[in-house]
Amino acid sequence: MADDTRLRILRAGGPIFAGGGFEGTTVREICAAADVNLASVNYHFGSKETLYLETVQLAHQEKLLRVPPAAWPADASPQDKLRVFVGTILNRLLGEGDIGWETRLLMREMIHPTHACRPLVEDYIRPQFDQLLDVLAELLPDTTEPSVRHRVAFSIVGQCLHYRFASEFVSLLIGDERSTGAYSIEELSEHITRFSLGGLEAFRNEQPRSTCLTERPEKRNESGTVSATSIH
Amino acid sequence: MADDTRLRILRAGGPIFAGGGFEGTTVREICAAADVNLASVNYHFGSKETLYLETVQLAHQEKLLRVPPAAWPADASPQDKLRVFVGTILNRLLGEGDIGWETRLLMREMIHPTHACRPLVEDYIRPQFDQLLDVLAELLPDTTEPSVRHRVAFSIVGQCLHYRFASEFVSLLIGDERSTGAYSIEELSEHITRFSLGGLEAFRNEQPRSTCLTERPEKRNESGTVSATSIH
DNA sequence: AGGCGTTTCATACACTTGTTTGAACATAAC
DNA sequence: GTTATGTTCAAACAAGTGTATGAAACGCCT
Numbered sequence: 001m002a003d004d005t006r007l008r009i010l011r012a013g014g015p016i017f018a019g020g021g022f023e024g025t026t027v028r029e030i031c032a033a034a035d036v037n038l039a040s041v042n043y044h045f046g047s048k049e050t051l052y053l054e055t056v057q058l059a060h061q062e063k064l065l066r067v068p069p070a071a072w073p074a075d076a077s078p079q080d081k082l083r084v085f086v087g088t089i090l091n092r093l094l095g096e097g098d099i100g101w102e103t104r105l106l107m108r109e110m111i112h113p114t115h116a117c118r119p120l121v122e123d124y125i126r127p128q129f130d131q132l133l134d135v136l137a138e139l140l141p142d143t144t145e146p147s148v149r150h151r152v153a154f155s156i157v158g159q160c161l162h163y164r165f166a167s168e169f170v171s172l173l174i175g176d177e178r179s180t181g182a183y184s185i186e187e188l189s190e191h192i193t194r195f196s197l198g199g200l201e202a203f204r205n206e207q208p209r210s211t212c213l214t215e216r217p218e219k220r221n222e223s224g225t226v227s228a229t230s231i232h
Numbered sequence: 233m234a235d236d237t238r239l240r241i242l243r244a245g246g247p248i249f250a251g252g253g254f255e256g257t258t259v260r261e262i263c264a265a266a267d268v269n270l271a272s273v274n275y276h277f278g279s280k281e282t283l284y285l286e287t288v289q290l291a292h293q294e295k296l297l298r299v300p301p302a303a304w305p306a307d308a309s310p311q312d313k314l315r316v317f318v319g320t321i322l323n324r325l326l327g328e329g330d331i332g333w334e335t336r337l338l339m340r341e342m343i344h345p346t347h348a349c350r351p352l353v354e355d356y357i358r359p360q361f362d363q364l365l366d367v368l369a370e371l372l373p374d375t376t377e378p379s380v381r382h383r384v385a386f387s388i389v390g391q392c393l394h395y396r397f398a399s400e401f402v403s404l405l406i407g408d409e410r411s412t413g414a415y416s417i418e419e420l421s422e423h424i425t426r427f428s429l430g431g432l433e434a435f436r437n438e439q440p441r442s443t444c445l446t447e448r449p450e451k452r453n454e455s456g457t458v459s460a461t462s463i464h
Numbered sequence: 465a466g467g468c469g470t471t472t473c474a475t476a477c478a479c480t481t482g483t484t485t486g487a488a489c490a491t492a493a494c
Numbered sequence: 495g496t497t498a499t500g501t502t503c504a505a506a507c508a509a510g511t512g513t514a515t516g517a518a519a520c521g522c523c524t
Contacts, residue, residue, distance in 0.1 A: 023256035158394030202430025
């Protein structure tokens with residue numbers, strides 16, 4: 001019975017902490033939702049803070065089990081791998097019917113990092129990041145510098161995260177356009193993949209850098225990709 | 233002297249609210265920082281909540297004055313306009329020496345929208361969004377659908393916002409790579425512009441959609457851009 | 465100077481917060 | 495049954511919260 005109340009507190013804490021943040025959430029609230037006595041949280045966790053830390057940990061641990069990492073056949077093209085990766089991330093961020101409170105916890109952790117931040121990144125974020133880097137390795141020249149690879153990776157996940165972080169702003173900006181389905185997970189996944197593959201093209205021919213951007217859109221050089229041939 | 237304390241409260245409230253959020257920030261804290269009496273906030277604002285709303289409003293109002301919107305010569309190429317736009321956004325998000333607490337307020341508002349959200353978007357976000365759409369209009373075919381234009385715009389600002397939202401995660405992921413300067417505002421601006429112009433290329437030849445992404449990177453068709461010619 | 469509306473101040477008021485306490489309860493070993 | 499150990503419970507605690515109050519101080523007009 002002891003472990004039971006412990007788990008009940010942890011599971012109840014997730015969505016509540018996600019909704020209100022650490023401050024803004026009361027232990028009474030959590031205890032009521034978990035249907036346990038008020039003193040239980042201090043008996044089992046010692047303090048509200050360690051309860052929070054354990055909650056964050058468990059939340060992403062369970063989330064990782066529930067929605068597994070991206071996977072693809074061994075002979076998939078790198079483009080398809082990227083598409084699957086983007087789709088997986090978006091599903092993790094936006095999907096799952098209910099509300100996706102786990103990612104709200106993650107967002108809060110991004111804005112206001114606590115001690116839960118570092119293990120979260122190492123256990124939960126870095127594996128996905130490395131997976132994306134592996135895909136990018138197939139799409140970028142071998143000579144591409146690590147920092148450039150990283151920035152490209154951030155450009156891709158940044159597009160995905162935007163629809164989670166700024167979802168309220170997006171809704172206000174586009175009005176009722178969302179009802180057209182243009183912002184479904186499938187459409188967004190397709191769009192981001194397409195945009196990113198285009199963006200990758202700009203890094204396929206390694207240039208010194210930063211000199212390939214002033215070409216006018218009307219003309220296109222023979223390689224077809226933006227290049228450094230025309231500095232205005 | 234009355235307006236003076238009013239303003240002092242508002243200005244002191246900005247960074248404090250940004251740091252601790254609405255909950256997590258005490259009126260006493262703000263009054264101490266503003267060096268005014270505790271009762272002043274209720275005398276001048278009526279409640280903590282309306283103080284918060286007015287604080288958010290003033291913060292972005294002053295921010296908008298301090299770092300003006302992107303501007304370019306009339307004959308600038310759309311590519312250059314995009315570069316300037318991205319640079320301006322990044323400067324607004326990451327620049328300004330101190331800490332940029334205004335954007336933290338904005339981030340909080342994104343995650344946990346309050347009544348301050350709607351006017352914030354209309355007065356502060358939408359003008360920039362429209363400006364970006366104007367630039368994109370020069371880079372995309374006239375036939376491009378509005379929803380596609382919007383998603384492209386989000387792909388661009390998403391890349392920028394990522395370095396503000398996930399800055400802690402970015403730091404943890406890249407280790408001390410930041411010290412190389414690869415994540416300076418200038419470098420990031422250059423990278424995002426380059427990546428985005430590449431991404432835009434993928435939308436230059438309007439395809440039905442979603443069929444242009446499986447081309448293998450080694451071969452390239454004559455137009456040079458990714459296209460719908462090969463479905464695997 | 466004197467009166468008056470406005471603003472400041474110290475203080476107090478409910479109320480909520482996380483945490484503690486000590487008794488009641490359970491369960492198993494002997 | 496008795497003891498021992500681990501767990502729950504209602505109640506209370508001290509500290510901190512937003513807000514209210516009434517007196518004091520100020521500035522300004524006549």
